[in-house]
Amino acid sequence: MSLPALRLITSALFLIITTIFLRATYILSRRQQKPSPKTGPSHILIVLGSGGHTAEMMSLLRDLDPKRYFHRTYIVSSGDNFSQNKAGEVERTIQTKFRSETKGKEKGRVSEEGMVDSETGIWEVRVVPRARKIHQPLFTTPLSSLWCLLNCFYALYGSSRSSKVAKGQYPDVIVTNGPATAVIVILSAKVLQFFGVAPLEKLKIVYVESWARVRSLSLSGRILLGWGVCDRFLVQWEGLARRLNGNGTRKRVDWEGFLVG
Numbered sequence: 001m002s003l004p005a006l007r008l009i010t011s012a013l014f015l016i017i018t019t020i021f022l023r024a025t026y027i028l029s030r031r032q033q034k035p036s037p038k039t040g041p042s043h044i045l046i047v048l049g050s051g052g053h054t055a056e057m058m059s060l061l062r063d064l065d066p067k068r069y070f071h072r073t074y075i076v077s078s079g080d081n082f083s084q085n086k087a088g089e090v091e092r093t094i095q096t097k098f099r100s101e102t103k104g105k106e107k108g109r110v111s112e113e114g115m116v117d118s119e120t121g122i123w124e125v126r127v128v129p130r131a132r133k134i135h136q137p138l139f140t141t142p143l144s145s146l147w148c149l150l151n152c153f154y155a156l157y158g159s160s161r162s163s164k165v166a167k168g169q170y171p172d173v174i175v176t177n178g179p180a181t182a183v184i185v186i187l188s189a190k191v192l193q194f195f196g197v198a199p200l201e202k203l204k205i206v207y208v209e210s211w212a213r214v215r216s217l218s219l220s221g222r223i224l225l226g227w228g229v230c231d232r233f234l235v236q237w238e239g240l241a242r243r244l245n246g247n248g249t250r251k252r253v254d255w256e257g258f259l260v261g
Contacts, residue, residue: 043073046061054086071122071159076126126155176207186229238255
């Protein structure tokens with residue numbers, strides 16, 4: 001390799017590394033700023049797992065106010081009919097509860113995006129491929145995870161285009177309790193923010209560790225806590241919170257008691 005070519009490659013790498021460093025520094029400084037409280041309706045994105053993850057999430061959403069979270073997007077993995085049906089079930093509960101308080105209102109209409117209603121907003125289900133299927137060979141996992149990541153980009157972008165809160169606005173908050181798909185969804189959200197596609201004040205991450213994790217975090221929890229990408233990281237056992245926070249001055253996780261039941 002000639003000397004001029006080597007200098008050109010070195011300069012390009014230096015420019016890329018410097019740009020990444022400056023962008024990361026800017027994002028971290030913005031995260032440390034206290035966000036201004038949102039007063040209007042919000043867009044919430046909920047990542048559903050399978051089995052116990054979905055059951056716990058349904059319990060977390062039992063008191064969700066549709067007037068506050070006017071747009072509700074559910075992300076499920078392909079083939080997970082259980083979670084998709086549960087999303088419809090929790091929405092029926094929300095609609096029934098709200099309708100009992102506002103009698104005589106006209107019911108919403110069903111569209112390709114889900115249920116659209118002038119009073120309770122819109123809810124939709126978006127399906128992404130699994131990052132890794134049961135018994136899938138490990139050597140094929142990187143490719144399936146990449147395919148899942150690309151579809152998560154599309155799901156987040158699609159949810160912004162269908163927003164009834166503000167057209168073209170990404171979800172205000174992502175709520176998850178630990179399914180594997182959640183890690184890919186959160187990674188895609190952070191990539192979109194890093195490259196300036198999604199604004200930094202959107203896509204706030206709220207992670208709620210499973211009630212079953214008494215002494216240690218799940219794999220998803222360990223990954224997300226290690227990355228430091230969550231705006232709120234909640235555990236449901238005080239002993240686990242003490243173990244993770246230790247005697248340090250910086251609180252890593254929050255404990256608010258049992259959140260499911």
